[in-house]
Amino acid sequence: xxxxxxxFQIMTRRFGFLNKNCCSAGGCDISLVQSHILYEIDHQxxxxxxxxxxxxxxxITTFSRQxxxxxxxxxxxxxxxxxxxxxxxxxxxxxGKYVAATIDxxxxxxxxxxxxxxxxxxxxxxxxxxxxxxxxxxxxxxxxTTPIG
Amino acid sequence: xxxxxxxFQIMTRRFGFLNKNCCSAGGCDISLVQSHILYEIDHQxxxxxxxxxxxxxxxITTFSRQxxxxxxxxxxxxxxxxxxxxxxxxxxxxxGKYVAATIDxxxxxxxxxxxxxxxxxxxxxxxxxxxxxxxxxxxxxxxxTTPIG
DNA sequence: TATTATACTTGCATATTGCAATTAATTCGG
DNA sequence: CCGAATTAATTGCAATATGCAAGTATAATA
Numbered sequence: 001x002x003x004x005x006x007x008f009q010i011m012t013r014r015f016g017f018l019n020k021n022c023c024s025a026g027g028c029d030i031s032l033v034q035s036h037i038l039y040e041i042d043h044q045x046x047x048x049x050x051x052x053x054x055x056x057x058x059x060i061t062t063f064s065r066q067x068x069x070x071x072x073x074x075x076x077x078x079x080x081x082x083x084x085x086x087x088x089x090x091x092x093x094x095x096g097k098y099v100a101a102t103i104d105x106x107x108x109x110x111x112x113x114x115x116x117x118x119x120x121x122x123x124x125x126x127x128x129x130x131x132x133x134x135x136x137x138x139x140x141x142x143x144x145t146t147p148i149g
Numbered sequence: 150x151x152x153x154x155x156x157f158q159i160m161t162r163r164f165g166f167l168n169k170n171c172c173s174a175g176g177c178d179i180s181l182v183q184s185h186i187l188y189e190i191d192h193q194x195x196x197x198x199x200x201x202x203x204x205x206x207x208x209i210t211t212f213s214r215q216x217x218x219x220x221x222x223x224x225x226x227x228x229x230x231x232x233x234x235x236x237x238x239x240x241x242x243x244x245g246k247y248v249a250a251t252i253d254x255x256x257x258x259x260x261x262x263x264x265x266x267x268x269x270x271x272x273x274x275x276x277x278x279x280x281x282x283x284x285x286x287x288x289x290x291x292x293x294t295t296p297i298g
Numbered sequence: 299t300a301t302t303a304t305a306c307t308t309g310c311a312t313a314t315t316g317c318a319a320t321t322a323a324t325t326c327g328g
Numbered sequence: 329c330c331g332a333a334t335t336a337a338t339t340g341c342a343a344t345a346t347g348c349a350a351g352t353a354t355a356a357t358a
Contacts, residue, residue, distance in 0.1 A: 004264075005256040007279045008164065009188055014286045015161045017206055033314090039158060049337065057166055059316050064338055066314090086323045086336040107154040110289075115153075117285040129278035130156045136266040137163045140259075182345090198306065211346055213307055235305040235354045303356070314345070325334070 018110055028073060030099065033058075037066060038092065038100040041076065046089045049078070075099055167259055177222060179248065182207075186215060187241065187249040190225065195238045198227070224248055 024030060030038070033056075040052050047055075053063035067090065070076040075096035081087040092100060115123045179187070182205075189201050196204075202212035216239065219225040224245035230236040241249060264272045 003253070003257070004260050004276060005253055006192075007276065007283065008256075008260065009185075010283050011279050011286075012161065012164045013185065013205070014283065015157065018286075036158075036162065043155075050335095056162070060337075061317080061339085062315055068338090084324070084336085088337070104152070104154055107157075108152070111153050111157065114282070114285045114289050117288040118281060122281050125274060126278040126282055127153060127156065129275040130160050132267060132271050133263070133275055134156065134159050134163065136263045137160075137167075139266040140263050180345095199304095208347055209306075210308085210348080214345085217307090233305085233355070237306075299358100301356100301358080303354105305354080306352085308351070309349085311348095312346080315343085317342095318340085320339070321337085323334100323336080325332100327332085328330095 018107075028075075028099070030103065033066060034070060035103050037063075037070060038075065038096060038103070041090045041092055042097070042100045046091065048081075048087045048089055050087075052090060070096070167256075177224075177248070179252065182215060183219060184252050186212075186219065187224065187245060187252070190239045190241055191246070191249045195240065197230075197236050197238055199236075201239060219245070 036056055037052065040055050041047060044051060044055070049064065049067060050060060053060045056063070058066070067076060067078065071078060074093055077091050077093050077096075078088045079091065081089055115126075118126065185205055186201065189204050190196060193200065193204070198213065198216060199209060202209045205212070207215070216225060216227065220227060223242055226240050226242050226245075227237045228240065230238055264275075267275065
């Protein structure tokens with residue numbers, strides 16, 4: 001059997017390209033990291049700064065600054081928690097939600113285009129496989145450990 | 150059906166984590182980009198500076214400097230071509246080959262661990278799916294365009 | 299031979315990153 | 329209840345990475 005790593009190396013690189021392109025929306029350009037942040041804030045329930053940073057595996061100090069940029073761009077809102085005023089929860093502004101939704105659509109369109117080169121059976125197989133892969137990585141102790149999914 | 154993008158977002162992020170961890174070998178620490186460069190030089194036949202840069206989608210000036218680092222680390226060799234002395238081909242040094250092989254082993258070990266959470270049928274399905282995905286992305290005009298694979 | 303094109307490198311200005319230290323708020327031990 | 333230790337988040341700073349514009353060297357073309 002051929003080198004498994006080879007297959008995954010190519011795949012991840014290609015997705016890197018895809019992500020690079022897919023990140024401008026609503027007038028403002030969004031970097032890849034920024035799109036991941038928007039995604040994560042959108043999918044967690046009132047997450048704190050730390051929670052999102054950890055989910056993304058980003059250093060907390062770096063993340064703090066990334067959030068500052070997104071706040072300046074008026075895409076993210078930071079609210080102190082009354083119970084514990086050290087903690088600040090993050091949420092998307094209306095504009096942030098719009099941008100996140102737009103990126104989501106774009107990515108789905110790109111993926112749709114990729115899948116258009118397969119038949120329905122292959123497409124279903126691939127989607128099921130990605131799901132399997134995610135589950136397996138979630139179980140893995142060696143790597144890939146993220147609280148999400 | 151659930152959001153396809155969501156599945157791929159999680160997957161690519163997890164692979165990002167995996168890659169982050171998997172890149173120290175033979176005493177020296179290797180960054181993610183550097184590991185991709187080593188991989189690519191190893192898999193192309195006497196590639197020029199430009200060819201590798203393009204394969205990786207990196208700006209040529211940035212790439213030039215990345216290669217300089219790798220040469221300093223004694224992992225890569227740059228040789229001018231006699232026929233056309235503007236062109237320089239890249240190759241791995243003995244140490245570079247060793248490091249590339251080590252990273253390859255590490256990555257395969259990680260992937261093996263991930264696959265250990267599946268049965269054989271699932272594993273084969275997933276590998277076949279990744280292959281399908283690579284082929285589809287190669288065909289895609291919208292994105293992911295790379296000379297490789 | 300002069301112009302144009304190509305392959306690669308450097309200058310500079312900007313952006314990203316992470317460690318160490320700081321601030322502010324909370325919890326714990328006596 | 330007060331001071332020490334803990335936690336969440338931010339800033340200082342230094343190192344690294346990035347890309348555009350310009351430069352150098354070689355080759356192709358007219």
